[in-house]
Amino acid sequence: MDNDLMTIREMCEAFDVTPRTLRFYEAKELISPIRDGQKRLYTRRDRGRLKLILRGKRFGFALEEMRQLLNLYDRGGANEEQLKRTIVAARERLAQMERQRDELNEAIDELRSQLENGAEMLAAFRPAAE
């Protein structure tokens, strides 16, 4: 089982990303595959990190934020203090996401009500109306 080492191609297919993305993440120090000559080989650790990175993206975390979180873990995830920071960061993000969703909902309601007014929709786009 060379199941443990994957080429860049395999990684791309497995995670549905482009090679450029993986190299980019590496340049940003988010992952650090080993080298066989000049080729990159990704370990299970890399896959784990990538998985988290992609998940983080779905949460809206920026890559830099994810890097910090991953580093926090590396330097002792067992560390109570570090863990707390991670949790705090996550909580803040959660709050952000909820605010964002609320605003989005308001905008949706507003736009929908405009639409429901049928042709009165025009009023919404009537410049100097009245």
Place this chain on the structure above:
Amino acid sequence: MDNDLMTIREMCEAFDVTPRTLRFYEAKELISPIRDGQKRLYTRRDRGRLKLILRGKRFGFALEEMRQLLNLYDRGGANEEQLKRTIVAARERLAQMERQRDELNEAIDELRSQLENGAEMLAAFRPAAE
């Protein structure tokens, strides 16, 4: 009542935007204030358009989209055909927004459930866990 003409400063305060923003919108042909010498003077029409632009932004419309919508209206909002296009555009945007919100909600639920697991949150950020 010079209520009808406003300077760039007054506009900025009234709408909470910077001068740069107004000039930028002008460059993008979203508004077109008249000139008193070299100074810009904004009419009620400009204010109406700006209001719509800012509202559109809250809806997530890009400036270019707003420009098109505003133009549609200008060239005969009374035109049945144009109106339909506007409505279609709005409907599509609405659908987009709803999809976006749904995804956001999923991410929120996911992140929240991680957090609710208290310290198990760590698991979410545990690279090669298990």
Place this chain on the structure above:
DNA sequence: AGAAAGCTTGACGTTAACGTAAGTCACGAC
């Protein structure tokens, strides 16, 4: 062995919506 494939690094390009800096102009105040 020669060519096609695949990987690599490097570096510039892209998009949106302005920010920011530099140098001019014009006008009321003194």
Place this chain on the structure above:
DNA sequence: GTCGTGACTTACGTTAACGTCAAGCTTTCT
């Protein structure tokens, strides 16, 4: 007249997350 103030134009800078060449090195197929 000239100083301060505000407005103006022009143009480059910014941010994020890659995309898109370009050009060279290997490995692989035939």
